[in-house]
Amino acid sequence: GNSVTQMEGPVTLSEEAFLTINCTYTATGYPSLFWYVQYPGEGLQLLLKATKADDKGSNKGFEATYRKETTSFHLEKGSVQVSDSAVYFCALRDGDMRFGAGTRLTVKP
Amino acid sequence: KAGVTQTPRYLIKTRGQQVTLSCSPISGHRSVSWYQQTPGQGLQFLFEYFSETQRNKGNFPGRFSGRQFSNSRSEMNVSTLELGDSALYLCASSSAGYNPTDTQYFGPGTRLTVL
Numbered sequence: 001g002n003s004v005t006q007m008e009g010p011v012t013l014s015e016e017a018f019l020t021i022n023c024t025y026t027a028t029g030y031p032s033l034f035w036y037v038q039y040p041g042e043g044l045q046l047l048l049k050a051t052k053a054d055d056k057g058s059n060k061g062f063e064a065t066y067r068k069e070t071t072s073f074h075l076e077k078g079s080v081q082v083s084d085s086a087v088y089f090c091a092l093r094d095g096d097m098r099f100g101a102g103t104r105l106t107v108k109p
Numbered sequence: 110k111a112g113v114t115q116t117p118r119y120l121i122k123t124r125g126q127q128v129t130l131s132c133s134p135i136s137g138h139r140s141v142s143w144y145q146q147t148p149g150q151g152l153q154f155l156f157e158y159f160s161e162t163q164r165n166k167g168n169f170p171g172r173f174s175g176r177q178f179s180n181s182r183s184e185m186n187v188s189t190l191e192l193g194d195s196a197l198y199l200c201a202s203s204s205a206g207y208n209p210t211d212t213q214y215f216g217p218g219t220r221l222t223v224l
Contacts, residue, residue, distance in 0.1 A: 032209045043113075043199055043215040051210040089152065093209050096165060097142070097201075099152040 002027045006090050006100030013080055013107050021075040021103045023064075023090035031094035033057075033066050033073040038087045038102070047075075047088070080107045111136065113202050113216035121222045127188040130219045134181050134202030140164075141183040142213060143175060146197040155198075158183055159205075187221075195223045 007022040025033065032051040036044040048057030053068035062077045073090060085107045090100040114133045122128050134141050143155040154167040158177035175185040181202075187194055197220050201213035 030209065032211075034212070036215070043115075043217045044201075046212055046214065049212060093211070093213075095209065096157075097154065097213060101151045 002029075002031065002092060002094055002096070002098045004090050004092055004098050004100040006088075006103050008101070008103070010104040010106060013105070015082055015107055015109050016079045017107075019075070019077040019080045019084075019105070021088055021090075021105070023073045023075065023100060025071050025073065025090075025092050025098075027071075027092055027094055029094040031092040033064070034091040034093065035062070035064055035073070035075050036089040036091060036099075038089065040086075044089060080105070082107045082109055113200055113214055115198075115200050115216040115219050117219060118217065119220045119222075121224060122190050123224050124190055124192060126190050127186065128190060128221060129184055129186045130198055130200075130221075132183045132185075132200030132202075132216060134183070134200075135214055138202035138204050138214075139181055140203045140205060140211075141177055141181065142201045142203075143183070143185050144199040144201065145169075146199055146218070147195075152199070155185065190223045192223050194221065196221060 003026045034049045035047040037047045048059040050057040050066035056065045064075045087102045089102045116131045140159045142157040157165040161177045172188045177183045197218045199218045200216045203211045203213045
């Protein structure tokens, strides 16, 4: 069945550091891929998405490219801020939604 | 457009009781999905409703049930509560549901504590 594997956290970075959170997937069809972010005490917010191979999703300085050849959708940001501290979820949708386990990011000033 | 709303935001119940959680989707959205989030198990899919019909169901016992009304609002019910049911219950809505490109939008969740 379809599944998503995310790099385990927690990840701790200093402000202005480069961020990469790895995400790989297994799917039999042609899924769409998503990154969601969850701030403390809140639900999930859509961060970005890509619906086909080679698409790049971007939002608020975050980017991820749908790589079919490596079945990956890694999240990147060039310069993180303290306000980016949250839990990040990679997800795929091919009918059902499947979520990764989540990666907790802490950014220190 | 108003987002997905869930009520109540917080609930405290005791073992053996039952609970009903409510979700109002984004206006025009016809699909509602429910998830349970716990530190140990992460996000787990409970069920999805579309046009008042349950379209898909996760691997949860029959104590967990749901329904959807003609205005797309949804409720989920948990009977005979157990300590392990303590979790954040998230509702998500999307316009049609089964299109892979269709984005799910989440509500803030209901935090259920079972004592």
